[in-house]
Amino acid sequence: MALRERLAALRAPGVPRVLLLTALGMAAAYTAYAYVAPALGPQAAAPLLFLYGLGAILGNFLAGYATDRWNAMLVLRIGYAAMALSMAGLALFPELAWVLMFAWGASSWCQTPPQQHRLIGIAPREAALLVSLNSSCIYLGIGAGTLLGGLVLPAVFAVGALLAVLALGWTLAGPYPRI
Template sequence: MKNIRNNARLAEPPPAGAVCEVRRHGLGMAAILATGTFAVGTDAYIIAGFLPEMAQTFAVSNAAAGQSLTVFAICYAVMSPILATLTTKLPRRPLLIAALVLLSAANIFGSLSSTLWQLLGARALAAFGAAIYTPNAGAVAARLVSQEQRGRALSIVIGGLTLSTALGVPLGSLASHWLGWRAALMIVSGLSLLAAVGIGWSLPKLSGQAAVPLKERLVVVRHPGVRSVLLLTILGMGATYTVYAYSLPVMAEVGVNRPEAVFMLFLYGVGAVFGTLASGHATDRYGPRRILFANYAMMTTAFMLFASTVGQDHLLTVLVAGFASFFWGATSFAQTPPQQHRLIALEPKQSALVLSLNASAIYIGIGLGTMLGGIAIIHGAQAIFLTAGAIAICAFLYVLGT
């Protein structure tokens, strides 16, 4: 966003004084948008915190229950560009509120599910709400700040997702332990409604963009740079989510008990918050490519450390797993701000679209990673860690070669 004039056709033209006021508080508004991504992230990732209990409720295997994350991811990936096209002309504030209300309703339906198939339907509905909210929240945040602050604004919005892994998922795991996993989904429903109220109260009026047919929108994928960025997103997120959905049963296999495993998820989330915020600042200062290069090197190292814990002494396993969990989380989420930064730089006039495509790529990676993890877990913990590490190496080599 080079200056406010570039956004004249995207937003309702405010007075000059209002422009200054909006831009002065742009990062604060990004933080409010992050409350919505916190709700979305908690919804998307919380299942990892009670996967074994949910599998037991529906009398299915952990791998089968884990496909609820795959359904969410694939539906999100498919619907994100379609919904971006259908909603492009709508004002941003009511659109974001409606997305969060839909997410809330989906979690209520999920909590009332009596079969796995009903739950999968609820997860698909939740994906629709998330697919509307997340890319539009990022695009709105980018519109509310100067170009120099764009990386920080994006990192704040994505920080809502990462904070959900630090607090939402472990707290959800504890809530499911004491109250049941159904109650945990009801809590997510309440979070979504609170975020909707906050956005309705504080976000300025912003109009949508000019309508562009889906076929024309997808023309941006022909841009070699855009394709390159999206493929890297799929690889990086695929590496991360090969393990994530199955983290509790995998941790148990290497000798980490349930309370310790919940703490590992907390460390993952703390690392995710650190990685996102540090990545945003570093991207603004050093550029995205250098950050991505270092990121995938560290991600590969984290998975190799996990693999080394198999068969080790309990104390050593816990210490190494804790260290690896932090860097796993940091590198998982540090990749998103520089990727978004690269896409907006490539297609500044189609920021909402390219961010929605990147969100699709993220969830394609999540879906593929979860499916690979479901296969690898059959062969044990070390197999799943090595599979994730191999994908991370591919991402590292891809950055090196492009």
């Protein structure tokens, strides 16, 4: 199959919106990630990032289950709201970082399963390509968020929360096909 034919999946209704949301959501999640040490203190960075990682594992697992049980948009909306709240909490109440880092990790990584589910539902014959493009958008978002975070230090958590609110708004601005 020619590249042009394979990339035709990008023209499927909804695919560009899903991919852009992936990049935006990951930018929100990673605006502060690289700057945890300057934001919360270097001595706490390693254990806090460990808690973030534990949350990410649980969030990814539970999001897959919830997407299968309910629907992808509900999971995304809850995840982006939780991400905004946990990052705003980190900006306002850094003394609660031990709990909020776990919540931030869980909410940051709960977006991948529903996004992949949506893409596969839109164009199942091009699932491999679309999941690959979604992975590329994950890394694009991580890079963009990290770059933005460096520009807005020390307000990384507040800016990340704002981006999470924008991602939540994106999910509410449909219309989206029911998948």
